[in-house]
Amino acid sequence: MNLDALFTPRGVAVYGSVKPGKMGAILIDRLVEGGYSPVYAVNPKAESYRDAQGYDSILKIEDHIDCVIIASPAKFVAGVLEDAGKKGVKGAVIITSGFSEAGYHDLEDEMDAIAQKYGIRYIGPNCAGMVNTKWNFMPTLESTPNPGKLAVISQSGAVGGLIMGMSKEANVGVSKFVSFGNGRDLNAAKLLRYFKDDPDTAVISLYAENIAEGREFMKLLAETTKTKPVIIIKSGRTASGQRAALSHTGSLAGADTVYDAAFAACGAIRADSIEDMLDISKAFCQLPEAKGNRMAIVTNSGGPGVMSADASEHTVLTLPEPSAALKDKLREFLPAFAGLANPIDLTVEGTPEQYGKAIETALQDEYDVAVVIDIGTPYLEATPIAQEVVRAAKAVGKPVVSNFKVGNDIDQAMNLLDTNGAPCFASAERAVRALSKVVEYSQLKAKVVDMNRTFETKEIKTDLPSLLEYEANDLCYKYGVSVNHCIFVDDKSKVKAACEELGFPIVLKIVSPQILHKSDVGGVKVNIKSVEEAEEYYDKMEKIGEGKDFRGCVLYHMIDQSIEMIVGFSTDKQFGPVVICGMGGIYTEILKDVSLRIAPVTETQAMEMLKELKTWPLLNGARGGKHYDVEALAKLVAKFSELPFVYPQLKEGEFNPVFIYEKGAMAADCRMILK
């Protein structure tokens, strides 16, 4: 994908009125002020504006033009692209709105067709433009950022503008910014692919309100996070929550949870807000990779030290105390009143040298990452301490974040930290949060899912919207999922053989596509202990099924009861099959204690799902209870999660319950709905 004409154009033409306050003029202002040239203005009266010579047609411009910036009314955009194509233009920034987002799909189709004809790659329509800081190229309506290593992809122009504006406050530099608007050509996924290989970009951020083609996006994401961290704000959590799926399993798989699962599976970091995204991006832009999660807090004041410790809870960070040996080492250069637990509290008297040595010693010996806090006073300098922090962090080569506040030179100290690899945050808590995400990335990266698993697909032959119980059971059984195998008999004469094969006691159930709630009509008989009894109940079922499309009966060996789990899959609109598991009954229904992943999952992932459950201790021998065979259950979950890929017709599937034993796990009841 060559986007040079778009990102590093040689020659740009701006379409749109150049009257004061009009879009064309504003865009030329931004381009000229950004330092880009040559810029041309194309408008009916061939009006020039600032450095931009005016033409009434792009074809009259003698110079080479790589890219057009379009703010003309929507109905003219196709014509503009036609001309641009003839001129040899290969990139376009289409600011103009009034396309598919306003219901004018035909205008957008027409425009896209022409762009394709000429091989023009474009962003928009209905976008706020883009920025390439290195190329001094700023065709955007929004604020422009300082140069740096963060790429910003935003679906929303306003949010893009917010991010640009706030990036300056946060002292985070930007490599490129793209507001992709309707994303007809370049969308989130394609831009991700571009930035993956962009040498000027070290960290990628994305603001999205929805993700189209979730699986494709995930593949790219998984590929990208191998080399570059990706931080995503996905808004609309509330609205997403309303897209509740219809079935029981679906309703638990609230869509926002699906986004969480998709991002985590691909090693991406989800941010809560723009501030959070910029904090995390700042950390990634500046820090070396984390090799572990042991955090040291080095501080000169107790309160913020305690608040940092609080902030590390519920993150991947741990806060171990220094060993006796490390404490001895620290004592050699720290005064007696310094706190040697973690936080390492140098107290208000902490000197630059003590800071430097404490950081160096702690990180060299026992810690993986550090947060350094200096709360100074208005009459003291902070820069000497900042210099030592920077020196120590560089010497050790491990991630160090900082929170410096107050001091007669605080701005200088903060900037020094920000630009020398020990980034400074608005508070100790935010420093810790950002650091935790750097550590989390290194953990997630190590277990990014294989998005390229393929399965040989098979067809299900049925006229019904869902499988009959025995069909679903059979399908699972043959695929090797641990189910309590059943035998379907369509005639009383076959009952005996089935009983003998299964062994008593036996459960017998009526089979009819018209009878959904079998128990309610007396369609289930448990604890059958003889062939005669089984045959007698076959007759009874036949009577119950009269006139209701009676197909026969299904027989099971009656298995032991145990802890009941639910395992299911459903099909998410964006991401396709997702798998859930949880303890049955009120645990899933009332307490919502459910784990969810994008399907398929491996046994390792399935085990993580189980460990995530609040009820996990109950499976794992809590308070002297039994240890259940979680490996067998994980295997069952993993195998079950493959079914919608092997049988693409399947929309939903559920085992309720699955019994988990001290040895083994077995699904007892199965339900499958087709698309």
Place this chain on the structure above:
Amino acid sequence: MNLDALFTPRGVAVYGSVKPGKMGAILIDRLVEGGYSPVYAVNPKAESYRDAQGYDSILKIEDHIDCVIIASPAKFVAGVLEDAGKKGVKGAVIITSGFSEAGYHDLEDEMDAIAQKYGIRYIGPNCAGMVNTKWNFMPTLESTPNPGKLAVISQSGAVGGLIMGMSKEANVGVSKFVSFGNGRDLNAAKLLRYFKDDPDTAVISLYAENIAEGREFMKLLAETTKTKPVIIIKSGRTASGQRAALSHTGSLAGADTVYDAAFAACGAIRADSIEDMLDISKAFCQLPEAKGNRMAIVTNSGGPGVMSADASEHTVLTLPEPSAALKDKLREFLPAFAGLANPIDLTVEGTPEQYGKAIETALQDEYDVAVVIDIGTPYLEATPIAQEVVRAAKAVGKPVVSNFKVGNDIDQAMNLLDTNGAPCFASAERAVRALSKVVEYSQLKAKVVDMNRTFETKEIKTDLPSLLEYEANDLCYKYGVSVNHCIFVDDKSKVKAACEELGFPIVLKIVSPQILHKSDVGGVKVNIKSVEEAEEYYDKMEKIGEGKDFRGCVLYHMIDQSIEMIVGFSTDKQFGPVVICGMGGIYTEILKDVSLRIAPVTETQAMEMLKELKTWPLLNGARGGKHYDVEALAKLVAKFSELPFVYPQLKEGEFNPVFIYEKGAMAADCRMILK
């Protein structure tokens, strides 16, 4: 409590070296630069510094001195106060450290005795000073704030300094700031009392690492929040969590939960961080009281609108759609493409007039509070919109917060909003969070607990560290708690009468202080159906109890099983008795689904505790289940929570289980531990 000499002194003397860089000099710098006079310097060589005339004794100063600022070494402080007392000084700011915090309790006692002798009120020792902006009085080592209505009380000097520094960034003005350090005289509670009546203070904030004398503090807090919001940062959540209590009930009542409960019960708002505290304070300083929780979002851009909606989840705010009637009204002045759901999206073309009218109409007709978002562009003005927001908010008199970002005059617009009652926040999410706390305060305030309930106390006579089961049962029964009443018999001859009184079936248990686990030794017999059987088992118990201080047996009528709840109280170090309840078994033990309150609770509070449980739906007929008698359970919890007040010797008590029925609730097993 008259603290005029401290907060509004006429004449101040500073003790401490006035050599450059020394504390005395720094303090005089701050006082002089703050605009205060007259300042005197007291030091052995009678050195003057800047405007401060030097003396070697305060007694030689002819002018009146109300307050001394002390930075002399700890061993001299008592002497300083002695002199000051003779001079008629009634206030002191004791910066000096090296007292109780360093183990020198005697020095602190001596100093305090002298202060008391002369009626000197003081802050510190070991503090960073104080500020009264209105009096231009800034004897502090920390940053000084802008004037305003927020009082800041900080246990930590560094955190106090952070708050002062960050208050300027946040555009929050401060009335008074006190770093109370060791808090020997003026501590959090006393300062709260002072600020409650301080006419210059509208909002009170507190940073605390621990709260001494929790009940006294709660009383003051409950009193204060009637008229002024109090926002508290209580750090050390992690460390607090480690202070796990010994007993089962205690271990569930993790200390941080106790702080949460104490603050909420008194109508105080707990903040997560300094940024959060300043956001919330800013809202309180500017906004009128909230009359309800219906929030309108008025925005010119979709993304931040969605993020605001997301941020309102898990708060007390609701986000209803406008009614059809209101939509009609809005349509009269908004264009067709404006979004009329909630968010009310004026789109990028939103004019100042549309903002103003939309806010006014929405708040007049259907909404209680609003967040207004304007994400502009660098070439447009934001001030005209800000002016309309301010006008509309004033016209309606309801709380309006804002998030304005980007614009060629953005600083002016933000300042206008901040200083005219529609405060502007760093992000829409933070605006919503701050607004939600203003609404939460109005809700909490309406149900602040009565901290002045008193109970007639009674004595328990026993030599044992805990009550015997029947004693605990009796105590509850007589106090009117719904327990399954038992009869204790110390002789076989009394068994018959007991059986007749209770009715069969009967449970009989051995009574011996030496047998704690009765079932393990065969000391419990259930389902006894005749007097003969009961007598037979009395004999058996007597045998089992041989040589083990056998006291007799206790008999119960055997009650029906039902849903099992746990109800308990324990004694918190800071706050005294707390009460918990939850569903029994794994719900409390594994899933930690427990409600906690500071005891005693009313029935209304107890009902709130039940509704807070994740398992509440199970009590309340979830999925067609039974409706249990939650009123009866609430009554039991409330009554039980009074016991540690009636019997102050009680340290812990637990009912496990309490059966809750469709009609009634009854405790089946009771345990009480004495202090």
